[in-house]
Amino acid sequence: MYGLDDDAKSARFHVYSVPFEATTSFRQGTARGPDAVFRASHQVELFDLEFGRPYESGIAWIGTPEGVEDLNRRACELTRSIRAASDANNAIEEATGRVNEIGGELNALVKSVTHLALESDKIPVILGGDHSVPFGAWSAAADAHPGLGLLHFDAHADLRAAYEGFTWSHASAIHNALRELDGIERILQVGIRDICDEELSRIASAEGRVQTVFDHDWARAKLEHRDLFALAARHIATLPDKLWITFDVDGLDRTLCPNTGTPVPGGLDWNDAAVWLQALARSGKRVIGIDLVEVAPGTYRPLGEGWDEIVGARLLYRLMACAMGKV
Numbered sequence: 001m002y003g004l005d006d007d008a009k010s011a012r013f014h015v016y017s018v019p020f021e022a023t024t025s026f027r028q029g030t031a032r033g034p035d036a037v038f039r040a041s042h043q044v045e046l047f048d049l050e051f052g053r054p055y056e057s058g059i060a061w062i063g064t065p066e067g068v069e070d071l072n073r074r075a076c077e078l079t080r081s082i083r084a085a086s087d088a089n090n091a092i093e094e095a096t097g098r099v100n101e102i103g104g105e106l107n108a109l110v111k112s113v114t115h116l117a118l119e120s121d122k123i124p125v126i127l128g129g130d131h132s133v134p135f136g137a138w139s140a141a142a143d144a145h146p147g148l149g150l151l152h153f154d155a156h157a158d159l160r161a162a163y164e165g166f167t168w169s170h171a172s173a174i175h176n177a178l179r180e181l182d183g184i185e186r187i188l189q190v191g192i193r194d195i196c197d198e199e200l201s202r203i204a205s206a207e208g209r210v211q212t213v214f215d216h217d218w219a220r221a222k223l224e225h226r227d228l229f230a231l232a233a234r235h236i237a238t239l240p241d242k243l244w245i246t247f248d249v250d251g252l253d254r255t256l257c258p259n260t261g262t263p264v265p266g267g268l269d270w271n272d273a274a275v276w277l278q279a280l281a282r283s284g285k286r287v288i289g290i291d292l293v294e295v296a297p298g299t300y301r302p303l304g305e306g307w308d309e310i311v312g313a314r315l316l317y318r319l320m321a322c323a324m325g326k327v
């Protein structure tokens with residue numbers, strides 16, 4: 001990956017590909033994300049003017065854990081049949097139950113590889129796939145480091161309970177983390193601009209466990225020429241010392257992810273994201289794991305061939321720089 005030849009033993013970062021998108025609700029394609037990001041990584045300049053030299057820590061591409069592709073194929077077939085049905089019936093209910101079981105199996109698989117990486121003192125990097133993919137990784141991380149913080153970049157709050165009947169829906173990722181993972185102490189959400197009433201109440205009832213920086217508030221701070229670095233640093237300071245970063249690429253402006261599954265107008269531009277990541281890298285917090293989800297290489301190419309994955313590969317590189325803490 002990134003044109004490096006690092007072996008798994010010496011590399012600090014272990015990158016896992018998890019091409020799973022069973023509950024994608026609008027536009028498919030993110031299961032092809034990991035391979036596309038891998039290919040695009042070869043075009044990334046290893047010296048990053050702002051973020052230094054993440055490659056010095058060693059980045060090893062571990063590949064796809066055995067069984068993931070099969071789970072994805074089975075679950076996608078079931079979701080297709082559910083969506084094709086005109087009304088609810090017993091068969092649909094049964095198929096939905098099976099999708100939920102498959103989601104549980106995927107969680108267990110991702111949890112076990114993440115656990116292995118953490119145990120051998122590596123920084124696991126999970127490349128999705130949709131936003132349901134990293135739940136198992138967060139679970140392993142929360143077990144290993146109770147009191148963990150989650151830094152969540154996204155257009156969506158992902159606080160829906162069992163969206164469309166799917167327990168492990170991409171739209172329920174943070175809801176599930178709050179409900180199931182006591183080891184996650186606090187969540188900071190950034191870029192959020194698509195949210196329903198139920199999700200807003202969920203934030204309120206979490207009593208400070210979830211803190212949300214809405215996109216419109218960030219945009220206003222920009223217009224008012226406020227000190228964005230200080231603003232980001234203040235929010236990051238409220239997180240625990242150990243963090244997992246979960247980055248849904250649709251938190252970025254849509255021009256940076258034209259083929260992602262559920263795009264929303266607005267969002268962080270490239271340099272806004274850099275401000276957040278610089279603030280994080282300089283915060284003294286320790287990043288113990290990373291996931292990047294919802295990158296989709298598609299056929300809509302307003303900015304030329306391979307744009308979604310070029311952005312994904314560069315973003316992932318910077319996320320790893322944050323985990324090195326040297327910027």
Ligand SMILES: [Mn+2]
Nearest residue numbers: 155156248250
């Ligand atoms: Mn999203």
